[in-house]
């Protein structure tokens with residue numbers, strides 16, 4: 001069976017600045033990993049390459065076996081549906097209802113164009129699905145509220161509900177708790193990892209907190225200077241190896257360099 005996500009030799013530059021220098025990793029269906037790395041090492045750029053939000057120069061990204069690098073139009077749209085993103089900034093529309101924000105998650109669905117994603121016109125089945133997604137994140141009672149009336153933690157939960165509305169098979173969470181206080185952040189992570197586990201989704205989640213990464217990620221992928229330098233089961237990685245990701249000395253620790261979960 002094809003991996004959910006397979007990234008090989010991914011390279012990306014912005015002008016003269018090379019950001020990704022050959023990123024390699026694979027995630028099996030239903031597998032979860034936390035992605036770590038210092039500011040600017042290329043995590044967000046890499047995550048945006050996965051569904052071609054950002055183009056890349058060379059390498060391959062396969063989503064359930066389909067190489068996204070050459071796709072365009074309807075075929076790219078189909079693959080994009082498989083990847084549900086959650087960002088640090090919740091990207092909700094603040095002055096419309098929570099319910100409407102979740103319905104917008106169906107925009108990329110077959111038959112889910114703009115009109116069918118508006119609460120006044122959406123088919124009952126889609127409306128029911130949106131309420132179900134809100135129930136999954138414990139916010140059904142907030143459906144009629146404007147999104148900006150909610151706390152940061154609640155807004156991120158709405159963003160998770162919107163992502164679920166898309167029915168993705170792979171969840172990409174890019175620093176989903178970076179804007180939240182520690183308590184709200186932990187609650188959001190617990191919710192996110194519980195849902196991906198219950199729905200048997202594949203998840204790749206960037207974090208900056210090593211303790212949370214070790215607690216939530218069964219596997220850790222560590223990037224440094226545009227490459228994957230750690231890729232192993234969390235239990236097998238010493239904290240000093242993770243700390244090495246954030247040292248500017250170029251050292252990741254000899255023990256961790258190029259370790260791979262599959263080895």
Ligand SMILES: Nc1ncnc2c1ncn2[C@@H]1O[C@H](COP(=O)(O)OP(=O)(O)OP(=O)(O)O)[C@@H](O)[C@H]1O
Pocket residue numbers: 014019037038039040041042043044045046
């Ligand atoms: N659109 C862009 N144009 C030019 N340079 C960019 C662009 N996007 C990212 N970069 C540069 O690419 C590098 C990697 O950025 P990226 O956001 O991928 O890092 P990151 O590991 O996600 O960092 P952080 O942890 O701070 O989010 C940085 O030097 C950044 O300035």
